[in-house]
Amino acid sequence: MTVIVAKELTTALTALREHADARLIQGGTDLMVEINFNHVKPTTMISLRDIDSLRTIRRDQPGMLSIGSGVPYSIIEEEPVLSDIPALSQAARTVGSPQIRAAGSLGGNLGTCSPAGDTLPVMFALDAMIHLNTLDSSRVVSIHDFMTGVKRSVRQHDEIITSIDFPIVKGWQGYSKVGVRNAMVISVASTCLVADHENATVRIALGSVGPTIIRCREAEAWLKANHDLSAGASISLDIAGEFGKRAAAESSPIDDHRSTAAYRRHAISVLASRLLRKAYQ
């Protein structure tokens, strides 16, 4: 196996184009497991972890935070992300162990594109934009278009995810994840809720309860049509409960060895309802 350790993005992009079989590695928290289980046998690996430009957090324009695809979760847990996009910090804190969080990154969550990817619901709730570069082109794709199925995305072989743009929303946001132990666990069901007080809207996205992350457009529309969602509004237990039920109705969970579809649907209704109440406390 050849490992190309790129110091510059162009080096990595060139290598990627030259090696049709190459696999990108950033933290390796997914890929190395796949290799150890003999599920993939790459002959060429391109390491991105020495590329400084992928490991920076920038504020290029007001109201927007751009996070490099290689910024580890341990940095995302801290400022400035903690204040600007608290739901993302919370999601980052739920990833694996401290060792895993020091290695894993948003680029990895996007590259693997598992419905259980912890930070993906945050991207869906915030309408994050994904920057992809090739050697001679670049494009920006909405997260809603990026993820197309279980471990499937629109990323082409010669593209590298460079950064993710997150809008800084005035209001409240939170992320909750259910697992069968209190830390270091794969998500059984997760929910990100963003209350955009300026636009008086609530956005909600669900993880681990469908083939992709699920944005609950109908529940969002029902809530906006029937309730005041500006700052200072109050949400009754009944409304929150109904919202939870509607969000759960939009999920499509399955039974597997980690949990049951019935529990996952139930958990989503509880999480959605609790997050909504918290947003308007």
Add this chain to the structure above:
Amino acid sequence: MAKSSVVTKPRDILGNSALRPDGAHKVQGSFEFTSDLHAENMLWGATLRSPHPYAKIMSIDTSAALALPGVHCIITADDVPGKSTYGLISSDQPVFASDYVRYMGEPVAAVAADHPETCRRALALIVVVYEVLAPLTNPEDAIAGSFDPIHPDGNVIRHQRIVRGDQNISGPIVVEGEYVIGMQDQAFLGLEAALAIPDPDGLGLHLHVATQWLHEDLTQISACLSLPAEKIRLTLGGVGGAFGAREDISLQVHCCLLALKAGRPIKMQYSREESFFGHVHRHPATIFMRHHADANGKIVKIDARFVFDGGAYTSTSPAVLINGITHTQGPYKCDNATVDGYAVRTNNPPCGAMRGFGVVQACFAHESQMDKIAVAVGKSPVEIRLINAMVTGDPLITGQIMESVAPVARCITETDAIPLPALMGETVNELSLPGGSGLTASRSHIVRGIGWGVSMKNLMYSEGFDDFATARCTLKDGVASLKFATSEVGQGFVTLAPQIARSVLGVDEVILEPIDTQIGSAGSTSASRQTWMSGGAVDGACRLVRERLFHHVGKQHSIDPLRLVIDGTDVIDQVGTFRYSVAEASEGIEISETFEHHHRATEELDANGQGNCHTAFAFVAHRAVVDVDPELGLVKVVQIATAQDVGRVLNPLSAIGQLEGGIAQGLGLAVMEEIIMQNGKVRNPSFTDYLLPTALDAPDVVAVMIEEYEPQAPLGAKGIGEPPCISVTPAIVAAIRNAIGKNIERIPVRPQDICL
């Protein structure tokens, strides 16, 4: 000369918290585990395993694998020169499957090659043609005889009844339940590993292996290899935990066979995934219990039926069954009982020894029942247990008289006296709530519950087994050397043995000789037995040496040796002024003595389950305080209070380590640890999906050691390894029931069991 103040460190004798000799190395990562061993010219070994729970082997073709460059040899059942099977109690498990595979993961062949990756590729090239058969996975089918035998020995491994007292008696209170216990894994951190080095003449070999019992391994290996035991030497490699999973043969025979065939050293080590298939697990069990009690809640009679799923091969199932059914009553008086117990064979993974050994399952059932009686008679969990608590001298349902110190009531009252944790304040760290880092709950969503569990556990081996341990002590120039074959698996015997020698002989420096088969057996590091058994052997050997030292000193100085005693590090005359350091006294001489410690004899049970089958017992109480999120079904164990009957504390630090570790393991079984089976297939053979408690799941432990000297025990100390993990599980489940007001009869408790 001015007086200088000298700060003397307390000597590392019995009663002090001597530190582990390997502790710093383990923390720093420099401890050599068996998987770190290496030999010149070494090859790697790997195992081909069955993907099917039950199938007929039609053919095995190794030709393509043998042709792969780097592959040295491949072995199958045809290459086993001696006995084709092994087993701890019944030799019914094939070294390699030849006609049928009876569980997913059963070994079919093994390969030796120049690199682990070459091994992996070679295994993929071995062509095994199977005729897949419908597996037997329901233990009731094995009992009913509705399934053709999946093994020549039949589908029922053992059936035993206990019939005691009045079979028709009842009481005004009758409570019952059917309790289901899932399959727990020992999940030791140091994976199975061995290094086999053939002798230059090819007629023998030296095996370095991580095991619980070197001599039992030797016996089984020797039979399969058809080599006399003296041609095989076993040395204990660094062991990273065992918990019962290293009692059975795993890779030992395969590794030796490959080494003899290849004529080169062979290293084998399992991955985490393979480890789930490579060792036995805790028996899943279904236990029906019906308790009859008087209006006060005093137990009148117990009816019970136990079904242990032993999986494909016997392992220790017969002994686990006996442990389970003979602990039906728990630590409570009971004069009348009807118990029916089965250990059966299925196409599930083989089950065998794990910390608690059958008593864990029984305890979950009897403690759940005690709470039901308490509710029925309007008493508290503490009251109902105190009313029924047994004492020394009580007869058990086997007719055996409880001769051990039995401070059951004291365990309960001293646990009860431990302050409850503070109630949750207005502001809480959200990470400490159920759901932890998932931030699923606020304080207002949480309900707190309290639950109790009390247990009795037999110590050492049972049913007539002559269970002994051997040790040798050599004293020379003030330095003691100890030799024993006691497996150090993390329990701390390498700390304790020098403490014993320092206490008995008055030496400070103690050398531990290699742990190997160059001395008699120490028995297994299991059944909470090594402090008692190997501790007794070391103590006995040291005492014999001390006696000879006193004779030597007495002769030299014309003092009656009976007047001599050890005082600190000196030999002194009790009635005179003579004082001489042990170092001086033993200068220029070498005294060596070997001692075998046997515990008292036990008996087999008769057809009605009557007989003095157990050696001794220990007791413990646990009180669990648990926060529950009833809507999401998530749990956080806040505090475990415990008072344990330990006899005597020999090393306080080591003792609390056993208690805290056992509690974490019992917590795992209560709320998360389960090997999930589907039609004979393991669905979660990884630490991604087989969940162990993390730091955020672990409770505060507040422990009291009940020190009532056990006269039967050589050092007055009872084994303390197993009790901590037994009654903590029912205590946690009782606390969950208490919090949510719902009956739960299955462990581990899953979120959906709480909230749906």
